Amino acid sequence: MKLRSAGSALLIAVLLVFFSLFLILPVYTVAKDGLDPALLAEIFNNFLYREGLINSLGIAIVTTFLVTLIALPPALLYDRFEFPGKNWSHLAIMAPMILPPFVGALGFQQILGYYGVLNGILASLGLERIDFLGGEGKFFAVCIMEALHLYPILYLNLVTALGNIDPAMNEAAANLGAGRWYRFRKVTLPLLKPGLLAGGSIVLVWSFTELGTPLMFGYTRTTPVQIFNGITELESNPMPYALVAVMLIFSAGLYAVSRMALGGGASAAQTKGVAGSAASPLSGWKKWIPTGAFALLTGVAILPHIALIFAAFSKSWYQTILPQHATLLHFENALSHKVVVPSIINSLQYSVLAMFFAVAAGLAISIVTTRWRCKGSRLIDLASMLPLAVPGIVIAFGYLGMTVHYRWARLVFDPINNPVWLLAAAYAIRRLPYVVRAVTAGLEQTPVDLENAARNLGAGAWSTMRKITLPLIAANLIVGGLFAFSFSMMEVSDSLILAQKAEFYPITKAIYELSQILGAGPRIACAFGVWAMLFLAATLASAGLILGRKIGAVFKF
Amino acid sequence: MTNVRLEQIAKSYQAGKPVLKPFDLTVEAGELFFLLGPSGCGKSTLLRILAGLLKPDSGKILFNDTDVTDFAPEKRQAAMVFQSYALWPHLTVFENVAFGLRAARASGKVIKEEVTRALEIVHLADCADRKVPSLSGGQQQRVALARALAVQPKVLLLDEPLSNLDARLRDEMRVEIRRIVKERKLTALYVTHDRREALSMADRIAVLNQGILQQTGSPEEVYGRPANRFVATFLGDGNFLDGICKTEKGVLKVTTSVGTFQPADAGSFMDGDKVTLLLRPECIRFTDAAGDNTFAAQLKNGVFLGDHREWFCQAGDNALTINESAASRRDSGEYRLAVAPEHVVVLKQEC
Numbered sequence: 049m050k051l052r053s054a055g056s057a058l059l060i061a062v063l064l065v066f067f068s069l070f071l072i073l074p075v076y077t078v079a080k081d082g083l084d085p086a087l088l089a090e091i092f093n094n095f096l097y098r099e100g101l102i103n104s105l106g107i108a109i110v111t112t113f114l115v116t117l118i119a120l121p122p123a124l125l126y127d128r129f130e131f132p133g134k135n136w137s138h139l140a141i142m143a144p145m146i147l148p149p150f151v152g153a154l155g156f157q158q159i160l161g162y163y164g165v166l167n168g169i170l171a172s173l174g175l176e177r178i179d180f181l182g183g184e185g186k187f188f189a190v191c192i193m194e195a196l197h198l199y200p201i202l203y204l205n206l207v208t209a210l211g212n213i214d215p216a217m218n219e220a221a222a223n224l225g226a227g228r229w230y231r232f233r234k235v236t237l238p239l240l241k242p243g244l245l246a247g248g249s250i251v252l253v254w255s256f257t258e259l260g261t262p263l264m265f266g267y268t269r270t271t272p273v274q275i276f277n278g279i280t281e282l283e284s285n286p287m288p289y290a291l292v293a294v295m296l297i298f299s300a301g302l303y304a305v306s307r308m309a310l311g312g313g314a315s316a317a318q319t320k321g322v323a324g325s326a327a328s329p330l331s332g333w334k335k336w337i338p339t340g341a342f343a344l345l346t347g348v349a350i351l352p353h354i355a356l357i358f359a360a361f362s363k364s365w366y367q368t369i370l371p372q373h374a375t376l377l378h379f380e381n382a383l384s385h386k387v388v389v390p391s392i393i394n395s396l397q398y399s400v401l402a403m404f405f406a407v408a409a410g411l412a413i414s415i416v417t418t419r420w421r422c423k424g425s426r427l428i429d430l431a432s433m434l435p436l437a438v439p440g441i442v443i444a445f446g447y448l449g450m451t452v453h454y455r456w457a458r459l460v461f462d463p464i465n466n467p468v469w470l471l472a473a474a475y476a477i478r479r480l481p482y483v484v485r486a487v488t489a490g491l492e493q494t495p496v497d498l499e500n501a502a503r504n505l506g507a508g509a510w511s512t513m514r515k516i517t518l519p520l521i522a523a524n525l526i527v528g529g530l531f532a533f534s535f536s537m538m539e540v541s542d543s544l545i546l547a548q549k550a551e552f553y554p555i556t557k558a559i560y561e562l563s564q565i566l567g568a569g570p571r572i573a574c575a576f577g578v579w580a581m582l583f584l585a586a587t588l589a590s591a592g593l594i595l596g597r598k599i600g601a602v603f604k605f
Numbered sequence: 606m607t608n609v610r611l612e613q614i615a616k617s618y619q620a621g622k623p624v625l626k627p628f629d630l631t632v633e634a635g636e637l638f639f640l641l642g643p644s645g646c647g648k649s650t651l652l653r654i655l656a657g658l659l660k661p662d663s664g665k666i667l668f669n670d671t672d673v674t675d676f677a678p679e680k681r682q683a684a685m686v687f688q689s690y691a692l693w694p695h696l697t698v699f700e701n702v703a704f705g706l707r708a709a710r711a712s713g714k715v716i717k718e719e720v721t722r723a724l725e726i727v728h729l730a731d732c733a734d735r736k737v738p739s740l741s742g743g744q745q746q747r748v749a750l751a752r753a754l755a756v757q758p759k760v761l762l763l764d765e766p767l768s769n770l771d772a773r774l775r776d777e778m779r780v781e782i783r784r785i786v787k788e789r790k791l792t793a794l795y796v797t798h799d800r801r802e803a804l805s806m807a808d809r810i811a812v813l814n815q816g817i818l819q820q821t822g823s824p825e826e827v828y829g830r831p832a833n834r835f836v837a838t839f840l841g842d843g844n845f846l847d848g849i850c851k852t853e854k855g856v857l858k859v860t861t862s863v864g865t866f867q868p869a870d871a872g873s874f875m876d877g878d879k880v881t882l883l884l885r886p887e888c889i890r891f892t893d894a895a896g897d898n899t900f901a902a903q904l905k906n907g908v909f910l911g912d913h914r915e916w917f918c919q920a921g922d923n924a925l926t927i928n929e930s931a932a933s934r935r936d937s938g939e940y941r942l943a944v945a946p947e948h949v950v951v952l953k954q955e956c
Contacts, residue, residue, distance in 0.1 A: 216691035219658050222678035223685045224705030224756055234704070238695040 055509075059412055060424055066409060067431040070477045074446020075296065075438060081286055081449060082293025091290055100271040101294065107191055107270065108256035108302065114195035115202050115251045116244070122345060123206035124236075125338040130329040137342035138207075142200040144349040148538045149197035150260025151559060151577040154570060155356030156193050157181065157265070158365060165355070168369040186267040193265070194255045196349045201254075202247035209243025210236075250436055253299050257439030260540035260556070264563065271295055272441050272541070279448070279545060292445045296438065303437045353581060360574040378575035381568065387550055388576060391558035394547075397468060398554055399536035402475035406532040407525060409476070410483030418491040419499075432484045440478050440541035447474055447546060467552050474546060475536035482535070483528035490524030491517075534587035538580065555580055606634035607669050607759040607792050609655070614664035616650055616816075624650045627664060628818040630811060632794060634669075637786050639803040640796045642813035643839065648796045649688075651813070652762050655794060656685045668759055679708070684758035688765045690749040692737040698724070698748050699733040705756035723755040726785055743774045750782065754789065761786065761793040767802065779806050800840050804828060812836045830870075834881060834955055843883045844925045847954060850878040859951060863920040864900035868949035879954040886915070886928040888948035892941050899943040904935060918942070 082088075091097040122141055126134070144152070159165045160180040167177040181189050217239060221231040259272040268277070271291055278288035329335070360378050362371030382388055410432075416422070417429040435443065447470055450457040461470035498520065502512040518525070543556045553561065559580070563573035609632040616625040625647040632638040640648040653659040655666060657678035666674045673681050684705070692701050702720045711719070724730045727747035737745060746766055753761055763782070767775045783806050786793045797803055803810050804824040812819040812827060812835075820832035831837035834845065848861035850871070857871040859882055866882055874880055892899055902920035909931065916927040916935065920942070927942065929935075 214689055214691060216687045216689050217693060219656075219678070220685070220687055220691035220693075220752075221704065221708070223656050223658070223681075223683070224708060224752070225679045225682070226704070226708035227679055230708055234708075235693060239693070241695075 056420065056422075060416060060422070060428070063409070063412055063416065063428055064424070067428070067434075070473055071431065071434055071438070071443070074443050074450060076446075077449035077453060078289060078292045078296060078442055078446045081289035081453075082291070082296075084286070084290060087286060087290035088294065090287070091294055096269070097271070097274065097291065099269050100274045100291075101298070103187065103267075103269050104256055104271045104295075105298070106187065107194070107258070107262070108252050110188075110191040111194045111198065111255035112248055112252045114191060115199045116248065118195060118199040118345065118349075119202040119206055119247070122338075122342055123203050123210060125341060126207055127210035128327060129335075129338050130327050131335045131338040133339050133342075137339060137346075140346045141203060141342055141349070143346055144197050144353070145200045148260060148540050148556065149193045149258070150264045150540055150556070151538075151573075151580065152197060152352035152356065153189075153193050153261050153264035154563060154574050154577060155352035155354070155359060156189060158355040158359050159351060160185075160189060163367045165369055168367060171367070172369065181265065186262075186265050189265050190258075190262050190267050190270075191255075193261050193352065194258055196352065197261075198251045198254060199349070201250055202244075205243040205247030206240060209240050209246075213239045249303050252302050253437060253439060256299060256302060257295060257441050257541070259441055259544060260560070263544070263560070272439075275441060275445065276544060279548075288445065289449065292442050296442045299439050299442070300437055356574050356577050356581070359571060360578045362571075378568065378571045379578075382562075382572045382575040382579065385562065385572060387553055387558045387561060390551060391553045391555050394552060395537050395554040395556075398471040398475055399533050401468070401472035402479065402536040403529050403533040405472060405476035406479050406483045407487075407529045409480060410487045410528055410532075411525065413480075413484050414487040414491050418488055419496065429484075433481050435478055436481050440474075440539070441545065443477060444474055444542040444545040463546055463548055465549075467546055467548070471542060471546050471552075471554065474542040475539050476532065478539065478542065479532040479535050482531045486524045486528035486531065487521060490521030494520045530587050530590060534584050537587075538584060606790055608632060608634040609760055609792060609794070610665075610667040610670075611651075611655075612665040612667070614651070614654060614661050614666065616647070616654060616659065616661050623816050625654075625661075625816045630818065630821065632792060632809075634792050635790050636808045637783060637793045637795065637806060639807040639810040640794060640813060641798065641800065641803045641810050641839070643798055645815075646813040647816040648798075648813050649764055652685070652764050652794060652796050655760070656683050656762055657681045658685075681760075682756070682758050683760040683762055684753035684756050685762040685764060686746075686749045686753050686766045688768060690745050690766075690769075692745055692748055692752070694737050696737070697733065698729065698735050698737065698740070701737060701748055702733075702752045702755045704752065709756070719755050719757075720751075723751040726754060726789075727751045727781070742770055743778065746770060746778060747781075750785070754785065759792070761791045763793060763795040765797055766795075767797075767799075775802070782806065804840070812839060814839070830950060831883065831952070834883075834952055837883045837950070837952065842886050842926060844886065844889070844923070845952075846882045846884065846923055848880055848882055850874050850876055850880055850951075852876045858897065859949075863902070863923060865897050866944070866949045867897045867946050868951050869946040871951055874951055874953075881952045881954045883950035883952055884925075884944050885948065885950075886926045887913075889925070889927045889942050889944050891927075891929070891935075892943035894943060895941065898946060898949065899941055902940055902942050904937050904940050906937060907935065 091101075125131075126138060131137075157164065161167070162177060162179050162181070166180065170177055179185060213236070217235055218231055221235045226234065257272055259276055262268070262270045262273050263276065267273070271294070275288050275291045275295070278285060278291070330337070358371045359365055361374050361376070363373035363375040363377070365371035413428055413432045417425045447461060448463060451461050451463055451470075461467070461473070463470055494517070499512050499516055502516045503509075507515065538556060539554070540556050543554045544560060547553050547557050550561075555576070559573045559576050562576060563570050565572075611628070611630040613627040613629060614625060615623060615627040617623045640651060642648045650659060654661050657673070657676055657680075661674065664674070665672055668681070668683075693704070696704070699720055702723055703716050706716045706719055720733070721730060724733055727750055729744060729747050729751060732740065732744060732748075737748065740748065746769070749766065766782070767778050770778060779802060795806070807824055809821060809823055810827050811821045814835050820827055820836045822830070827836060828840045831840060837843045846861040846863060848859040848866070851858055851860050856867060857874065857876070859866045859868065859880055861882060868882075900920055902918040902925060905917045905919060907914055907916040911931065913928050913931050914933055916929060918925045918927060918940070925942075
């Protein structure tokens with residue numbers, strides 16, 4: 049379909065304005081204010097800021113390494129073998145995605161805290177308690193928590209990448225005398241580069257810019273937390289802008305370096321020449337090994353969430369291995385607390401708006417890039433993926449900067465008196481890449497001739513879209529929308545930074561605020577976290593039922 | 606040189622649906638042996654079993670009397686050229702060809718020599734440093750062949766290696782592959798569904814259908830003396846006439862609805878047997894004679910096919926095809942046709 053009508057040109061113009069306004073301008077605002085040589089010099093001269101950057105980089109590198117270690121073996125098992133409960137194991141292993149890691153951190157503290165489960169076990173054995181979360185322990189706790197949350201992204205990318213490798217590639221190597229390990233090093237691993245690259249770079253940038261998890265663990269010596277703490281004095285202190293600018297540069301750098309380090313990968317992309325699966329059935333007791341490995345990994349990964357549930361149901365859980373006295377009090381308190389119910393309503397409001405923005409923009413972008421393929425479509429495709437490389441904290445800060453610098457922005461996106469549109473736009477732009485990928489996958493799997501046939505029989509462009517295209521990609525649109533909605537409900541960085549008054553708090557900020565209240569606060573936060581977890585689980589299960597195995601395409605970049 | 610023996614090899618992917626039913630097969634050392642059959646007949650499965658990529662449900666595979674049935678693929682020295690070529694896109698041509706030698710921990714000097722020799726054999730010595738995706742289909746096919754040759758395999762396995770090439774290149778590669786196999790004195794098993802490929806290249810052919818070995822023999826044997834109607838039609842076009850065997854003066858003849866035929870070789874058929882005669886289109890000629898092995902037919906029309914002309918005739922209820930030289934010209938009408946006794950093939954009548 050060629051770009052012919054003025055309407056098409058208008059759509060492209062609207063998309064370009066959309067990206068300029070919601071992505072480029074915030075980044076420009078941050079860069080303009082932050083890229084001041086004097087401020088940048090101060091960051092690198094100031095011990096605290098320097099330490100924050102080093103710690104954030106350390107978290108990114110260690111987390112990505114851990115994620116690779118965790119995700120690669122199950123991806124290989126899934127690709128290579130048939131085993132009992134394979135499909136369920138595949139779904140179960142993605143369970144950690146149902147909660148943002150900063151909520152899981154509450155459960156994690158219950159396990160590894162000084163008076164937590166593990167120390168309870170040590171004490172019961174007559175051993176000394178260890179302060180796992182003291183000092184540098186917090187650094188590793190943040191890394192582990194983030195790795196346990198982020199590994200499904202890499203796992204899905206690896207499963208997709210392995211599925212794209214022609215089984216004959218490995219068979220040819222075996223046929224020429226290469227052993228299992230030699231084949232893995234020389235054939236499988238190099239051909240996996242695109243998958244590693246795609247998933248690894250997302251994990252790297254995500255963990256580098258993660259705000260919620262270090263905040264929950266009280267690990268304040270990271271750049272995102274330093275930026276968060278600087279918000280209150282934004283009008284008088286430009287240092288947060290400089291920190292955000294540095295974070296942006298580092299993120300872009302990490303993204304570029306990870307791509308270079310993994311070596312382009314274009315030549316090793318899809319190699320599948322013939323249909324066929326490399327999965328071979330296992331016999332006897334061996335068939336239970338992959339099932340056991342998946343169950344073990346899932347169990348470890350959801351341990352913080354199990355602890356969170358136990359904590360939410362327990363009257364007290366202090367210095368003991370198991371919680372004492374079950375109660376529903378925290379759930380009642382969670383629902384009766386003055387910030388909780390409004391925060392649910394707020395989150396629903398922001399997320400529904402974000403979902404509509406993201407689906408509308410995602411659909412328009414996907415049509416331009418997969419159907420029209422006109423001049424500018426490549427640029428739009430690239431722009432739609434930019435939010436993956438631009439950290440949420442940068443975008444959030446950019447919006448905040450826009451409201452400080454531009455009067456029109458203050459009128460539309462007032463963060464103090466009415467942040468509804470601000471948060472909805474921020475959520476939408478952050479989740480846009482996932483929606484675009486979901487919708488693009490649908491359009492690519494739908495033969496264009498089905499639309500051509502409708503046009504050939506006299507249907508107009510809009511009529512074809514309404515009667516043919518949209519019904520055919522309905523599942524993908526629903527899944528894209530569900531993802532946009534559910535991840536918006538659990539969005540952390542934008543929520544913590546942009547929702548400044550209690551009456552506008554979304555769920556995540558409410559959980560954070562509750563966790564900071566002394567006494568029963570953390571327990572109420574846990575109970576609220578359980579509500580949120582159930583909510584997200586239901587949404588993702590719906591998406592899984594609609595898309596089945598193709599759900600991996602949503603996380604493939 | 607290695608000979609290959611298959612003893613009662615069988616394979617099923619699903620219970621009750623065998624892909625290969627048990628049979629024996631011997632491939633002599635230095636032979637270019639073809640496995641020919643339609644899609645899904647089990648020929649690629651058989652090749653993958655030989656390569657060790659699939660395990661047979663039963664039976665044995667012997668290379669020079671050594672039972673390799675339970676050998677891992679990497680221990681068999683049965684190098685395979687895959688239908689998709691399976692060239693690794695992240696490696697150069699040299700690295701692809703060197704892969705097997707490196708896996709065997711050959712010295713750098715040996716690797717360089719063997720890879721260079723293998724690339725010279727396939728006329729690709731100039732392409733050693735190129736990446737695979739930059740090569741044409743024909744070049745990729747030759748790299749795949751060089752890669753298999755470089756490890757000096759006991760047995761060379763080729764899985765429809767020419768199926769992705771255009772017709773002209775295919776013709777060139779047929780000659781090349783046969784030259785290489787014969788020059789290197791290799792025992793090679795070649796899978797294809799292309800009868801022209803099999804007939805023009807093979808020392809011997811095994812024809813498979815629905816997992817059952819139908820016939821083994823030289824190209825001339827399987828084409829000229831097919832074991833059954835399936836082999837006859839798979840190897841070439843044919844005219845089939847049903848008839849009954851009848852002995853006259855000690856000579857077995859076959860009476861059909863269009864006339865009586867006397868085959869040069871009636872095999873083990875006896876008086877009263879119901880049979881089907883195979884008359885290849887190129888073996889029928891127009892004649893003025895009468896008697897045994899001649900019959901009347903109505904010429905309907907014809908088509909010019911470049912190297913020959915194909916005539917469509919009707920003899921009683923039987924539609925017949927006859928091939929004649931491209932220069933021939935005929936009008937439609939009544940003609941007499943003849944076939945020499947040595948070209949009358951008698952097959953068992955199938956229900």
